[in-house]
Amino acid sequence: MSEMRVVGIRVEQPQNQPVLLLRESDGDRYLPIWIGQTEAAAIALEQQGVQPARPLTHDLIKDLIGALGHTLKEVRIVDLQEGTFYADLVFDKNVRVSARPSDSVAIALRAGVPIYAEEPVLAEAGLLMPDEREDEVEKFKEFLESVSPDDFKATGG
Numbered sequence: 001m002s003e004m005r006v007v008g009i010r011v012e013q014p015q016n017q018p019v020l021l022l023r024e025s026d027g028d029r030y031l032p033i034w035i036g037q038t039e040a041a042a043i044a045l046e047q048q049g050v051q052p053a054r055p056l057t058h059d060l061i062k063d064l065i066g067a068l069g070h071t072l073k074e075v076r077i078v079d080l081q082e083g084t085f086y087a088d089l090v091f092d093k094n095v096r097v098s099a100r101p102s103d104s105v106a107i108a109l110r111a112g113v114p115i116y117a118e119e120p121v122l123a124e125a126g127l128l129m130p131d132e133r134e135d136e137v138e139k140f141k142e143f144l145e146s147v148s149p150d151d152f153k154a155t156g157g
Contacts, residue, residue: 002024004023018039019033020101031127074115075113077116080120
């Protein structure tokens with residue numbers, strides 16, 4: 001299992017599909033996850049430090065967790081099946097709740113908890129980039145523009 005950090009949200013063209021881009025904290029692999037517009041906006045707003053006048057859904061969830069006396073410990077991206085990623089919210093007493101990675105990351109950012117990806121997920125969908133030189137990052141951006149979620153679907157077996 002590797003700790004991940006949120007690099008940001010990118011938009012895959014021409015479908016205008018948001019991609020959540022995670023990177024290993026102590027490694028060179030990136031994990032692109034295609035997400036919805038609403039979740040992309042929620043993640044981007046939190047990364048930019050924008051505080052809405054009223055709580056958004058992910059803010060409400062974070063507040064509910066605390067109000068009910070629980071603590072979110074971490075978020076784990078636990079599986080990838082037929083192109084769909086799965087995540088768990090891990091609470092105190094090792095209670096786990098299944099959730100979409102996009103929602104999980106949005107909540108993790110608000111709660112200030114770590115995000116992890118299981119090794120089999122990284123082995124299947126992680127992209128290796130040895131360093132962050134400008135030309136390498138540019139090549140990765142070009143790659144994101146040329147792929148679709150279907151490219152990551154399992155081929156059977």
